Amino acid sequence: MTDVGKSLGDLSQRLSQIPEATLVELVWSLEGKRAGNHTDSTAVTLLGQFRPRLQLVRPVRRMTAKRLFALPFEDMLTNTPPNKPKIIGKISRHVINPAWDLIVDKIGRTEVEQIEEEIRKVGRAHTSWLALGERLWPQCATALREIVTRGEKNVSYRAEVVPKLGGPEMWLDLQDVCDVLEIGLEIQQMRDNLPPKPIVALTDEDIGVIGQTVMAVDERMKVRAPVVVYALVARLDQPTEILSIFVRVAEKGMAGSTGELASITTEVMVTDMEQRFEEVRRQIASGANDGKITVREDLAKEVGHHLEGINKGKEQLKGTSGAAAARRLDRVRMKLKEMVSANVIENAGKEIATVLADLKRLAPMATGEGDITEMQQVEDRLLAMQLAAKYAGELGISQELKDELKRVEGHIDGHTGKLFFDLRSKGLKAENREAAEADLYSSVRMLELVSGAERAEKTLVEGLSLIDEKLAENKG
Amino acid sequence: MDGAVSKSFWAPPSFAERGASVPFTTPIIVGARVRGRGEDLELVVPNPSGAKGNYILQWKSLPDVFTLTVHDRVLHRAIGEAGASTPDQVRRATLKTASTGLAGPAAAKQAKAMLKDEDDFKLLIQFSLLAETVAQLSQGSLQITLAHVQSETGRQQAKLILARVAHKVKLEGNELYALLEQWSDLIAAVGVPKLPKPPRLRRMRTRIEEFANSIGSWSEIDKSDASPLGGLASLVARETASLASEHFTAIDAFMGRIDATVLGWEKVQAELENNVRRISWMLDGWDMLVAMWEDAVLKPAFEQQATVQELARILPIVPEEEVTGVRRDKLRDIGLQRRKLVKPMEDWVSGTIDADLRTRLERYKAKAA
Numbered sequence: 001m002t003d004v005g006k007s008l009g010d011l012s013q014r015l016s017q018i019p020e021a022t023l024v025e026l027v028w029s030l031e032g033k034r035a036g037n038h039t040d041s042t043a044v045t046l047l048g049q050f051r052p053r054l055q056l057v058r059p060v061r062r063m064t065a066k067r068l069f070a071l072p073f074e075d076m077l078t079n080t081p082p083n084k085p086k087i088i089g090k091i092s093r094h095v096i097n098p099a100w101d102l103i104v105d106k107i108g109r110t111e112v113e114q115i116e117e118e119i120r121k122v123g124r125a126h127t128s129w130l131a132l133g134e135r136l137w138p139q140c141a142t143a144l145r146e147i148v149t150r151g152e153k154n155v156s157y158r159a160e161v162v163p164k165l166g167g168p169e170m171w172l173d174l175q176d177v178c179d180v181l182e183i184g185l186e187i188q189q190m191r192d193n194l195p196p197k198p199i200v201a202l203t204d205e206d207i208g209v210i211g212q213t214v215m216a217v218d219e220r221m222k223v224r225a226p227v228v229v230y231a232l233v234a235r236l237d238q239p240t241e242i243l244s245i246f247v248r249v250a251e252k253g254m255a256g257s258t259g260e261l262a263s264i265t266t267e268v269m270v271t272d273m274e275q276r277f278e279e280v281r282r283q284i285a286s287g288a289n290d291g292k293i294t295v296r297e298d299l300a301k302e303v304g305h306h307l308e309g310i311n312k313g314k315e316q317l318k319g320t321s322g323a324a325a326a327r328r329l330d331r332v333r334m335k336l337k338e339m340v341s342a343n344v345i346e347n348a349g350k351e352i353a354t355v356l357a358d359l360k361r362l363a364p365m366a367t368g369e370g371d372i373t374e375m376q377q378v379e380d381r382l383l384a385m386q387l388a389a390k391y392a393g394e395l396g397i398s399q400e401l402k403d404e405l406k407r408v409e410g411h412i413d414g415h416t417g418k419l420f421f422d423l424r425s426k427g428l429k430a431e432n433r434e435a436a437e438a439d440l441y442s443s444v445r446m447l448e449l450v451s452g453a454e455r456a457e458k459t460l461v462e463g464l465s466l467i468d469e470k471l472a473e474n475k476g
Numbered sequence: 477m478d479g480a481v482s483k484s485f486w487a488p489p490s491f492a493e494r495g496a497s498v499p500f501t502t503p504i505i506v507g508a509r510v511r512g513r514g515e516d517l518e519l520v521v522p523n524p525s526g527a528k529g530n531y532i533l534q535w536k537s538l539p540d541v542f543t544l545t546v547h548d549r550v551l552h553r554a555i556g557e558a559g560a561s562t563p564d565q566v567r568r569a570t571l572k573t574a575s576t577g578l579a580g581p582a583a584a585k586q587a588k589a590m591l592k593d594e595d596d597f598k599l600l601i602q603f604s605l606l607a608e609t610v611a612q613l614s615q616g617s618l619q620i621t622l623a624h625v626q627s628e629t630g631r632q633q634a635k636l637i638l639a640r641v642a643h644k645v646k647l648e649g650n651e652l653y654a655l656l657e658q659w660s661d662l663i664a665a666v667g668v669p670k671l672p673k674p675p676r677l678r679r680m681r682t683r684i685e686e687f688a689n690s691i692g693s694w695s696e697i698d699k700s701d702a703s704p705l706g707g708l709a710s711l712v713a714r715e716t717a718s719l720a721s722e723h724f725t726a727i728d729a730f731m732g733r734i735d736a737t738v739l740g741w742e743k744v745q746a747e748l749e750n751n752v753r754r755i756s757w758m759l760d761g762w763d764m765l766v767a768m769w770e771d772a773v774l775k776p777a778f779e780q781q782a783t784v785q786e787l788a789r790i791l792p793i794v795p796e797e798e799v800t801g802v803r804r805d806k807l808r809d810i811g812l813q814r815r816k817l818v819k820p821m822e823d824w825v826s827g828t829i830d831a832d833l834r835t836r837l838e839r840y841k842a843k844a845a
Binding site: 198200237301305367368369372376379386389390437438441442444445448452454456457 | 543544545546549550575576577578580581582583584585586587588589699700776777778829831832835
């Protein structure tokens with residue numbers, strides 16, 4: 001890991017330890033600082049570092065006209081770079097600033113300043129922004145629709161706008177922003193009345209809220225019904241839950257157009273799932289983990305969690321009109337299978353063989369000396385395989401996983417066999433004891449993660465007594 | 477299993493009965509404690525079903541009853557060989573075992589750092605005591621610097637400076653120096669106020685207070701079954717930190733009147749020992765709980781709820797003999813409430829070692845301070 005990466009890791013850890021009450025105050029004050037001077041890089045950087053905790057603590061944020069504009073599609077935001085393909089049901093965070101600039105040009109700075117003034121009048125404890133949103137969102141939607149329509153008709157105009165947005169993919173995101181804002185009031189009303197993200201369970205009352213939103217959107221602008229799906233899926237802990245939600249909505253007699261949205265719903269579920277894994281896949285592919293050492297383990301866990309969701313969803317859909325929807329869940333399951341095969345199982349044996357060949361250098365790291373990141377990454381891989389073993393049968397990858405584990409085990413056995421052979425044939429000097437023990441402990445640790453404690457302890461006991469024996473011989 | 481005792485887990489009568497926490501990495505014995513029984517050791521394991529009572533095992537029979545991780549087998553042997561049954565003794569065996577890397581590289585790194593920290597703290601505390609003693613006894617006219625404790629020459633100079641004021645407490649310079657060394661050794665884990673980085677037990681108290689705040693506010697937001705347990709954990713943490721604070725205050729007070737402390741050293745020594753021992757017992761086991769919560773804070777809601785269920789099950793309730801009156805009633809009430817709310821930990825009870833749970837325990841170990 002680079003020094004910068006390590007520093008960032010350390011900083012994140014320290015920030016995560018700031019007590020909640022202090023964090024809330026700190027965020028409020030940093031946002032005040034940022035509002036006064038938007039280029040205040042300290043405030044911007046620190047707020048960026050706080051982002052993961054902000055999702056959990058959810059302190060009251062300083063509202064601004066721009067933040068109010070983005071409020072209805074807040075849950076749908078991702079960190080996808082502007083040059084990456086458009087993701088259905090998601091909006092890249094990168095589109096906010098350019099879209100806002102376009103809107104300000106259209107609706108005028110005076111109107112924006114007046115809204116900012118209204119926002120300032122509202123207190124810190126204010127919870128709903130519907131009233132001010134009702135004033136801002138239709139204006140934004142009209143402005144953006146005008147741009148989008150003109151851009152669709154006029155290629156040269158579009159060519160002028162696209163670079164401002166950051167690329168052609170952002171043009172598609174701009175359209176989504178416009179779509180959401182056209183029913184911004186309905187979406188925000190729904191958001192206000194549902195539990196915070198991530199929603200784990202919905203009450204009957206919550207289902208009623210969703211049903212009312214579906215009906216209201218159908219009545220006012222039926223063509224925007226898919227936006228309700230996007231907004232809902234983005235707010236759920238388990239994207240697959242959307243299917244049973246729609247069944248429950250239908251049971252309340254408020255299905256509206258949801259029945260017509262089957263293919264969109266499937267697509268959104270799958271892409272949402274993929275999106276949730278995108279960061280992990282990026283880290284694995286690039287080898288850049290930003291100090292995070294549980295990338296594969298997290299992926300394996302997340303897959304397990306989503307599989308539980310799929311099973312739960314199927315159970316809920318049994319014998320209902322959602323039987324067809326239940327079949328769609330299998331497509332999600334296939335995606336999960338591909339993800340585990342590619343990122344957890346494939347090449348594990350090769351990687352471990354490389355590590356074992358370099359164990360002389362790495363062993364001290366296993367016992368906590370120096371930078372331990374490389375050893376933690378090895379463990380991450382082995383642990384992910386163990387976690388995947390829990391549901392490998394369900395995904396149909398049992399044999400694939402077993403074979404790879406066998407290969408890993410073979411490499412470790414080969415390594416300890418050589419260590420013992422060398423000890424027996426070459427003996428051991430007292431000054432080399434620490435290195436021999438570090439090597440043994442690292443091998444035993446890896447063996448335990450693959451083959452279990454019984455086998456690993458046998459190797460440990462054998463190795464330690466061999467070390468003692470050879471040291472005694474050397475003394476004698 | 478040798479049998480079960482009632483009540484002591486939910487409302488332990490004394491620290492010795494509660495036992496010292498052993499940070500095992502085998503999920504089924506998480507929260508287990510070791511205690512002395514005559515010449516032998518016993519293991520007290522919270523009932524994995526979440527029901528009333530603990531399982532009591534002879535220490536030596538542990539590997540025959542449960543499938544343990546390699547780390548735990550080595551730790552089991554280390555504790556057995558040392559006859560360790562107090563938090564400090566168990567801690568030494570734990571750090572030695574963790575530094576092999578058998579609980580993962582992060583736990584090994586942390587163990588090594590903690591061992592090194594102890595030496596650094598002794599030096600810092602010794603310096604603080606020396607500086608304060610000279611300042612108080614010379615009424616500010618003499619000074620000791622950090623250099624005076626960092627080398628043999630420095631220490632000789634410090635003794636000479638001490639010699640100029642030692643007569644005020646009826647001692648020779650060397651005697652006073654030795655007494656201050658004893659004093660700093662005694663409070664090494666607790667330290668003195670205003671150190672640039674507090675030693676582990678003082679730091680632990682602060683972390684417990686932060687834990688109380690954090691999990692308390694979480695329980696106000698969370699709407700799941702785990703929410704009341706979060707509130708309960710917050711309450712226990714607050715009570716524990718508050719009780720420990722009383723002992724910290726008592727220890728710190730001795731530094732405010734150094735002449736009286738030195739003149740009455742024999743009695744003071746016993747009082748210091750007693751206060752440090754009680755803090756050590758009182759905060760024992762909390763490092764794991766705090767680490768569990770710190771680990772969960774950035775996790776999704778379902779993981780936080782599971783963590784709260786887990787930590788509530790092994791929440792170290794302050795023994796009854798440590799508290800009186802209303803406080804005793806309050807803690808007894810908390811113990812009873814917990815018994816009603818804690819769910820059986822089915823995930824933790826399988827006979828095999830669950831990789832996910834084990835990893836989590838190792839991670840907590842690496843975060844423990």
